[in-house]
Amino acid sequence: MTFKPIEYKDGVCRMIDQRLLPTEEIWIDTIDYHGVADAIRTMVVRGAPAIGVAAAFGAYLGARDIEADDFDSFFARFEKVCAVLAATRPTAVNLFWALDRMKSFAKACQAYPVADIKIALEYEAMAIADEDIRVNLAMGRHGEALIPENARILTHCNAGALATGGYGTALGVVRAAQAAGKNVSVLADETRPFLQGARLTAWELQKDNIPVTLICDNMAGYLMSKGEIDCVIVGADRIAANGDTANKIGTYTVAVLAKEHGIPFYVAAPISTIDMAIADGSGIPIEERESREVTHCGDKQLAPTGVAVRNPAFDVTPARLVTAIITERGVVKGDYLKGINTIVNKGR
Ligand code: MRU
Numbered sequence: 001m002t003f004k005p006i007e008y009k010d011g012v013c014r015m016i017d018q019r020l021l022p023t024e025e026i027w028i029d030t031i032d033y034h035g036v037a038d039a040i041r042t043m044v045v046r047g048a049p050a051i052g053v054a055a056a057f058g059a060y061l062g063a064r065d066i067e068a069d070d071f072d073s074f075f076a077r078f079e080k081v082c083a084v085l086a087a088t089r090p091t092a093v094n095l096f097w098a099l100d101r102m103k104s105f106a107k108a109c110q111a112y113p114v115a116d117i118k119i120a121l122e123y124e125a126m127a128i129a130d131e132d133i134r135v136n137l138a139m140g141r142h143g144e145a146l147i148p149e150n151a152r153i154l155t156h157c158n159a160g161a162l163a164t165g166g167y168g169t170a171l172g173v174v175r176a177a178q179a180a181g182k183n184v185s186v187l188a189d190e191t192r193p194f195l196q197g198a199r200l201t202a203w204e205l206q207k208d209n210i211p212v213t214l215i216c217d218n219m220a221g222y223l224m225s226k227g228e229i230d231c232v233i234v235g236a237d238r239i240a241a242n243g244d245t246a247n248k249i250g251t252y253t254v255a256v257l258a259k260e261h262g263i264p265f266y267v268a269a270p271i272s273t274i275d276m277a278i279a280d281g282s283g284i285p286i287e288e289r290e291s292r293e294v295t296h297c298g299d300k301q302l303a304p305t306g307v308a309v310r311n312p313a314f315d316v317t318p319a320r321l322v323t324a325i326i327t328e329r330g331v332v333k334g335d336y337l338k339g340i341n342t343i344v345n346k347g348r
Contacts, residue, residue, distance in 0.1 A: 033062030047163020052094030132165030140176030159235025243319030243336025244281025
């Protein structure tokens with residue numbers, strides 16, 4: 001059984017409040033789409049696939065509360081619900097992917113009564129959540145083959161069970177390697193400023209008895225130079241058609257360091273994170289977050305009042321720095337433009 005950060009039952013979408021981890025394990029019940037949108041916006045739930053799963057449940061809850069008898073007026077209002085959910089965070093494409101899937105599904109059901117479409121949308125949201133775990137398990141199986149025995153693996157941010165429907169993308173590969181008896185261990189970058197590595201990756205790996213050592217973000221280069229890191233695995237928020245990868249701020253720095261030290265740099269992400277509509281990383285929207293995340297740690301002020309601050313939440317790692325992209329359909333390397341196109345269309 002994998003830990004699931006989002007649980008849905010009978011019209012209630014429960015999410016563990018990731019802002020409070022690791023010291024408090026509090027679950028928040030959302031009962032309408034506004035509640036789900038707030039949870040995504042305020043980072044109760046975060047991580048690209050988890051945001052997609054939450055948005056799917058949000059879309060259903062919004063659909064459920066629409067009072068309309070005919071499909072056209074139902075769908076016009078459903079699109080507004082989806083627009084509110086879509087406006088919560090800009091970078092993780094899984095959010096838009098999940099909402100598009102819910103909208104397409106509703107359209108495909110338009111011959112049926114609105115009441116039946118609502119029920120079908122509830123099942124579709126549950127399917128998105130379940131599929132995400134299966135996808136991560138498959139990614140783990142493909143990715144595990146790349147991990148050597150006794151590997152010391154660096155990861156950045158949290159791309160684990162907490163960031164997905166369960167099991168994780170990057171940490172799913174780690175879990176699969178451990179399950180294969182490879183005696184792996186993880187170095188977790190703390191991931192300033194939101195500290196997803198310190199608070200979330202360390203928490204979930206400890207819970208699973210996977211050896212984890214926490215480091216500050218600026219320590220990775222030193223440890224690489226000392227031969228203490230065998231490979232890097234990160235998740236992704238959006239991958240362009242050419243393989244350029246947006247992920248948590250600081251990922252690019254790690255990728256440059258890995259290249260310098262000849263260390264493999266892997267990205268583990270589901271097909272739903274690939275955005276074929278974006279040719280390269282320059283087209284990926286990067287979220288800028290509030291300055292307080294940089295100037296403060298909790299209630300403690302760390303910087304002088306009024307200092308100018310930048311706080312981009314993501315950066316883009318050029319495909320040339322990525323050794324391989326691990327997906328649920330297999331591993332892509334080399335010519336990413338060709339490889340991604342092939343894997344996205346595989347099984348269609
Ligand atoms: O701002 P966050 O915490 O939502 O950012 C999360 C990340 O950058 C993750 O690495 C990414 O979403 C992959 S999660 C499987």
